[in-house]
Amino acid sequence: MRVDTGTLGKAIDVLDIVASAEEPMRFTDILAVSNQPRGTLHRQLSNLVEEGLLSLGRDHSYSVGIRLLKFAAKAWAGNQFRVIAEPHLRILHDLTGETVHLGVLRGNEVIYLDKVESRQAVRMYSQIGNASPVYCTGVGKAGLSALPDAELRAVVATIKFRRFTDSTLVTPEALLSEIEAIRLSGNAYDREEHEPGIRCVAAPIYSADRSFVGGLSVTGPAYRISTDLLESWAVLVRDAARGIMDDMGARLGPRT
Structure with missing residues (x-):
């Protein structure tokens, strides 16, 4: 259950709704x-527009404001995880030629922090x-x-499963079974589960105490x-993820 954070919390909720649309x-x-x-x-929206966090169009529709975009740009530029990961993303991109994504977990969603676009003519529309x-x-x-088992099950319990394609996992049991397989192999796959015709191979990235959890993928x-090509990249993705975690430990770990 969300803790009531008053007026600020309500404003953030509105921002999140508009920004996610x-x-x-x-x-x-x-x-x-x-x-x-x-x-x-109405008051929340008026205040957010006045502060430049939302923009009100001529058709009376709301979208993200310039001020919020400036905040976002500052956050991306100052994100140490993204900076540490970037050279590893570039290397993985050079080795595969396909789109490389970097993301972090936020509840039951993954937020994409960085992307290196494919060299091919047909590209991904992710942002x-x-x-x-x-x-x-x-x-x-x-x-x-x-994630630790207890935290994993808590997150899975919040998921409202939706079938995007014929391959989408739509039950907690199916997802938990696949997570066990991922833990054994070190790689996760998207076999046209979110978008028809799109495949990817991924590997986890996390801090030593699991307070920070995300992933890295090659998508195309x-x-x-082909399935064989995707599986041949599995070790490359694991190596890139491991390199990022090593650099995180060296640069973001406790100072002595």
Whole structure:
């Protein structure tokens, strides 16, 4: 259960709704999913627009404001994990030629922190900062595999499973069974589970105390990436993840 954080918490909820939407939202759209009274929501939106965190379009729809984008850019630039991981992403990209993603777990979603785009003509439409479900993405399942059992089961209990494709895992039992297999092999796969025609191989990244958990993946279209090719990249992805964790330990660990 979420702790009530008052006015600020309600404003953050509204920001999250608008920022997570695939296109600008009108007041009635936000009202339908915000669980806030009409008057309260109207005040929240007015304040957020006045502060530059949201933008109000001519069609009376709300989208992310310039000020929030500046905050986001500052956060990405100062994110030490992303900086540490970047050379490893580049190497993995050079070895495979396909799109490389870096993400972190946030509840039952994975947030993409960085991306190195494929050299091929057909590319991925994923974006840095976007969120995806943990149960049907390679990075998400890789991150779940690094969680302690109690925390893993707590996260899985919050998932509202949705079938995106015929291959999507749609039960807690199926997901937990796959997590066990990931722990044994060190690799997670997305076998066209989130998007038809898209495959990926991933590996977990985590801090020593598991307070920070994420993943790294190589992703591409199924017509270009056979199952055998995907599996041949598994060790490359594990090596890149291990290199990032080693550098994290050296640069972000406790100083003596």
